[in-house]
Amino acid sequence: xxxxxxxxxxxxxxAELLKFETExxxxxxxxxxxxxxxxxxxxxxxFTKDQREHTTLLVSGLTMAQDLFxxxxxxxxxxxxxxLDCPDxxxxxxxxxxxxxxxxxxxxxxxxxxxxxxxxxxxxxMPTKDVVNNYIFLTAGACGPCRFGTYVTEYRKALRDSGFxxxxxxxxxxxxxxxxxxxxxxxxxMGAPFFLALLKSLLTGDILxxxxxxxxxxxxxxxxxxxxxxxxxxxxxxxxxxxRSIWLAMLRVxxxxxxxxxxxxxxxxxxxxxxxxxxxxxEGDGNYKLQRFLESEGAEVDVQLVTAWLxxxxxxxxxxxxxxxxxxxxxxxxxGLQGMDAWKRLLMLFGAEVAVRSVxxxxxxxxxxxxxxxxxxxxxxxxxxxxxxxxxxxxEGHMEVGKLILNILHSKVNMTLSxxxxxxxxxxxxxxxxxxxxxxxxPGGIFCAIETSGDGAVNVQSRVQMMLFxxxxxxxxxxxxxxxxxxxxxxxxxxxxxxxxFVGHSLFKPGHVHGSTAADMIxxxxxxxxxxxxxxxxxxASKEHKKVVEKVAPASSVKPEAPAVELKSRESLRILA
Ligand code: SF4
Numbered sequence: 001x002x003x004x005x006x007x008x009x010x011x012x013x014x015a016e017l018l019k020f021e022t023e024x025x026x027x028x029x030x031x032x033x034x035x036x037x038x039x040x041x042x043x044x045x046x047f048t049k050d051q052r053e054h055t056t057l058l059v060s061g062l063t064m065a066q067d068l069f070x071x072x073x074x075x076x077x078x079x080x081x082x083x084l085d086c087p088d089x090x091x092x093x094x095x096x097x098x099x100x101x102x103x104x105x106x107x108x109x110x111x112x113x114x115x116x117x118x119x120x121x122x123x124x125x126m127p128t129k130d131v132v133n134n135y136i137f138l139t140a141g142a143c144g145p146c147r148f149g150t151y152v153t154e155y156r157k158a159l160r161d162s163g164f165x166x167x168x169x170x171x172x173x174x175x176x177x178x179x180x181x182x183x184x185x186x187x188x189x190m191g192a193p194f195f196l197a198l199l200k201s202l203l204t205g206d207i208l209x210x211x212x213x214x215x216x217x218x219x220x221x222x223x224x225x226x227x228x229x230x231x232x233x234x235x236x237x238x239x240x241x242x243x244r245s246i247w248l249a250m251l252r253v254x255x256x257x258x259x260x261x262x263x264x265x266x267x268x269x270x271x272x273x274x275x276x277x278x279x280x281x282x283e284g285d286g287n288y289k290l291q292r293f294l295e296s297e298g299a300e301v302d303v304q305l306v307t308a309w310l311x312x313x314x315x316x317x318x319x320x321x322x323x324x325x326x327x328x329x330x331x332x333x334x335x336g337l338q339g340m341d342a343w344k345r346l347l348m349l350f351g352a353e354v355a356v357r358s359v360x361x362x363x364x365x366x367x368x369x370x371x372x373x374x375x376x377x378x379x380x381x382x383x384x385x386x387x388x389x390x391x392x393x394x395x396e397g398h399m400e401v402g403k404l405i406l407n408i409l410h411s412k413v414n415m416t417l418s419x420x421x422x423x424x425x426x427x428x429x430x431x432x433x434x435x436x437x438x439x440x441x442x443p444g445g446i447f448c449a450i451e452t453s454g455d456g457a458v459n460v461q462s463r464v465q466m467m468l469f470x471x472x473x474x475x476x477x478x479x480x481x482x483x484x485x486x487x488x489x490x491x492x493x494x495x496x497x498x499x500x501x502f503v504g505h506s507l508f509k510p511g512h513v514h515g516s517t518a519a520d521m522i523x524x525x526x527x528x529x530x531x532x533x534x535x536x537x538x539x540x541a542s543k544e545h546k547k548v549v550e551k552v553a554p555a556s557s558v559k560p561e562a563p564a565v566e567l568k569s570r571e572s573l574r575i576l577a
Contacts, residue, residue, distance in 0.1 A: 041153060052080075054134050059139070069201035088284050089454060092285065094158075095110075098159075114137055114155065146425050199356075203307060264518060269471035273291065279452050482513075483522055
């Protein structure tokens with residue numbers, strides 16, 4: 001402010017402020033007389049059919065098994081494909097060096113992983129122009145609302161700054177099929193075989209992972225599950241790559257997995273991992289190898305499958321379609337969604353959900369994953385809406401909240417662990433804010449939220465260990481209480497189970513009653529000892545359980561009530577007024 005302003009005069013101050021504003025607007029190009037030039041990110045060239053011969057698609061972003069199967073399935077369709085390694089801490093360093101400041105942790109890991117891979121090729125002697133011209137990165141993307149929507153811009157920025165200007169990135173849109181974010185021309189044939197190949201890779205990968213997490217904690221011979229899993233990966237990937245029968249491959253997987261010897265009567269706490277999608281799915285430094293760490297500490301891990309994410313996406317589109325059907329003015333059409341038959345869309349979504357669930361269950365039963373229940377997305381939405389609005393998007397949305405509530409209500413696990421990446425906008429609000437409220441409202445559960453930043457692994461692991469101690473006690477208590485309830489000793493339970501050959505099989509899954517598998521095995525022993533009493537107990541327990549769930553989320557509610565958070569803020573506004 002210039003010194004000749006009369007600070008006692010409002011008019012003089014206003015005049016000085018106006019002068020300053022005019023100068024600043026001019027300097028920043030906001031002057032109305034200046035033609036506005038918006039920032040523009042140039043789009044590198046597309047991918048055409050004639051480039052297929054010399055172009056390799058790089059894929060990454062899911063679990064190691066799924067990345068491998070996607071590679072094989074697309075190779076089976078005639079593409080040159082290579083999957084990247086699981087992102088590690090050196091990928092994080094590349095991401096931090098070439099990425100923008102203030103990104104979320106998964107952005108740094110995934111962007112850095114690509115830059116690292118390309119840099120390694122360049123360091124090995126490949127000319128930069130060959131890297132740019134002969135490789136394309138294929139990954140998942142979305143319109144946001146969190147940083148997921150800006151991933152492609154981040155990739156371009158980091159690629160430019162690391163010397164790979166013009167490198168092409170293709171996005172697999174969560175809700176819009178596949179499109180080239182880098183141009184209109186599409187070099188991939190996105191017909192039914194392409195999507196079928198992707199679906200097969202995702203589902204078989206999910207099922208194989210779930211089998212591994214279910215069996216490994218109880219293996220009698222250390223390392224036998226991992227060895228079997230490696231053989232299974234080879235079986236599935238070569239079937240996909242050589243376009244041989246996937247059905248036969250799945251049966252061979254079943255055979256391999258059934259060779260593992262297990263003892264499921266050892267009480268182990270079951271830990272459900274929830275949280276941000278990438279951070280809970282990755283199996284490397286991005287979450288401090290959390291799944292393996294938990295197993296090494298004596299836990300059984302329950303991971304969220306990628307199939308659940310597909311179901312969540314279907315739910316989102318269905319929910320939004322139903323909402324928009326009631327809009328008239330805003331959506332211009334008589335019933336909203338102008339130019340589109342909303343009922344037809346809902347029917348298609350219903351068909352998509354039925355197809356995903358049926359194919360999953362068929363594959364799962366063939367491969368030996370029996371009794372796996374995919375989440376009911378309507379139930380997840382109903383139980384969580386009161387605490388986190390179903391219309392809030394980004395990250396896992398309300399799903400993370402719903403899963404914690406259901407884990408507690410249904411005694412699905414002994415402990416729920418939420419993975420929150422450093423710098424994640426949606427996950428921070430949920431893990432630090434809403435979930436604290438949930439644990440207050442549903443005090444029966446053991447909940448632990450951890451932040452993944454790439455460093456401070458020891459701090460995170462010791463925090464997990466502390467909570468795991470409680471979960472271990474809970475698992476032991478469950479088994480003891482089950483034995484007490486049925487008036488049995490552990491030896492008696494073991495001897496009953498020992499007489500029935502199939503219950504000791506690696507692919508066997510006892511019916512769900514408690515959080516831990518060992519307690520479920522005791523329930524099974526009791527049921528074998530006294531079947532009639534077991535049926536009666538089950539009926540009573542299921543009636544009581546239904547009552548509890550109905551209280552939390554009435555099945556009859558067409559539209560759940562407004563979120564508590566919103567009410568709270570209205571109340572505080574009233575107090576302020
Ligand atoms: S959910 Fe969080 S961690 Fe994931 S992309 Fe969005 S901001 Fe990043």
